Amino acid sequence: MSKDLYIILGVPGSGKTTQAFHLAQYLKLDNLSWGTIYRNPSLAEKYPKEFKTIKSKKASDKDRSYAISNIIEKEVEQLSETSNGFIIDGYPRRLTEAKRLIRITKKGNYNIRGIIIINPSLETSHKRLKERLICKRCGNYYSEENPPLPGGFCKDDSQKLNKAYISPETLKDEFYIYRKEIAQSIRYLQKYTDVCFDVSGDDDETIIFSNILLKLRDRKQRDSKIFSRRSKAKLETKFGVFDLIAYQSEIDYSYHLALVKGDVKRGNGILIRIHSSCVTGDIFASERCDCGDQLHNSLKLIHENRKGVLIYLFQEGRGINIINKVKAYELQRKGLDTVEANERIGFPAEMRxxxxxxxxxxxxxIKSIKLMTNNPDKIYKLTDLGIIVEESVSIEVQPGKHNKKYLYTKRAKMKHKLCLV
Ligand SMILES: [Zn+2]
Ligand SMILES: [Zn+2]
Incomplete structure (x- = not known):
């Protein structure tokens, strides 16, 4: 029987160790935290050679990675025979470490059940690190959520604790280097699991934890795919020739389309536009919105790029269907904006x-995408699904007389990145 492995990653101060601890308790798994290992002096005695390399200023990144990986491998080997698996946090960071972890999982017959990325803002991260108290003897650390003994003493060895100081500048560098490094590792690890998502790290500890559980459960239900390819043909358009592929749901016969340009197979950073149908804008050239122009612009850009995909989703009116969209249009004529109108007829502004x-x-x-959008909500939702969005490309169209207010609302209320409005 294979054992379970969950990987929790996040920048310093994301609270990954705390979440790993909770998840390990909840799933009754062991917990290996690189941060805790690193701060534990008794482990430094256990692995003197490795620790010397890790702490040496002269060691290269590669040597350090190798030493860290050796310790992790040995610690995994020492997990109890009866263990059902473990949660690891803070490792792997670099690509070589990710590759090493895969070798470790194969050797120990572990299956990666999930990769969880905790994303706090730079401010949250700094705030958490500033509040941290560290025990120099055993490596424990304490925060507001996990307070030490009164007077600032370690719970395990009553050692007086020290403040962990980190300057905003140092943290900022760390923050971005870390994000870049783990992006590479995650891309590699994703080949070994379908469950990969991130959660906001700005909420408090219990909310972050319940978000993690919610998403893990969701993912289990959605393990099987719903849409599959049904038909394919060449389509000559004003903007060039595309492969038109039709997909249908196994559950309710709904369908969606993909217009594919060039060879996208096994591609990274493939140019993608996800367009939700807008009958009025796409077909009748309505001037109430910018959908038609956006659709045509993206086809043009994909054609010029010689490679890319336009995914056309049949979800009308940001998911509220055509009946309600027409209702909302009438309300908009009476002066409500697009967000207010949706809310008036009982829908949230964004249902897609x-x-x-x-x-x-x-x-x-397709392995990872470059998304044509001005809409940050779309990026969050895709990332949530485990899709790697490497970059977003703006596709702004010149505002006209009738859609100025609509575009203004998109910018002001829905946080779309528009600068021509
Ligand atoms: Zn201690
Ligand atoms: Zn539209």
Whole structure:
């Protein structure tokens, strides 16, 4: 029987060790935390050679990585025979470490059940690190959520604790280097699991934890794909020739389309536009919105790029369907903006969801994408689904007389990145 492995990653101060601890308790798994190992002097005695390399200023990144990986491998080997698996946090960081971890999992017959990335803002991260108290003897650390003994003493050895100082500048550098490094590792590890998501690290500890559980459960239900390819043909358009592929749901017969340009198979950073249908804008050239122009612009850009995909989703009016969209239009004529109108008829401003996009990208064997959008909500939702969005490309169109207010609302209320409005 294979054992379970969950990987929790996050920048310094993301609270990954705390979450790993909770998850390990909840799933009854062991817990290996690189940060805790690193700060534990008794482990430094256990692995003197490795620790010397890790702490040496002269050691290269590669040597340090190798030493860290040796310790992790030995610690994994020492987990109890009866263990059902473990949660690891703070490792792997670099690509070589990710590769090493895969070798370790194969040797120990572990299956990666999930990769969880905790993303705090720079401010939150700094605030957490500033509040931290560290025990120099055993490596324990304490925070507001996990307070030490009164007077600032370690719970395990009553040692007087020290403040962990880190300057905002140092942290900022660390923060971005770390994000860049783990992005590479995550891309590699994703080949070994379908469950990879991130959660906001700005909420408090218990909310972050319940978000993690919620997403793990969600993922289990959605393990099987829903949309599969049904038909394919060449389509000549004003903007060039595309492969038109039609997908249908296994559950409710709904369908979506993909217009594919060039060879996208096994591609990274593939140019993608995800367009939700807008009958009025796409077909009738309505001037109420910018959908038609955006659609045509993206086809043009994909054609010029010689490679890319336009995914056309049949979800009308940000997911509220055409009946309600027409209702909302009438309310807008009476002076409400697009967000207010949706709310008046009982819908949130944004109902679109993108789980089908994951199925379509998987079918096309696309590994990561460069997304044409001005809409940050779209990026969050896709990342949530485990889609790697490497970059977003703005596709702004010149505002016209009738859609100025609409675009202004998109910018002001829905945080779209628009600068021409
Ligand atoms: Zn201690
Ligand atoms: Zn539209």
């Amino acid at each position: 969801e993108y789980s089908m996009v994951k199925d379509i990208l998987d079918d096309l064997h």
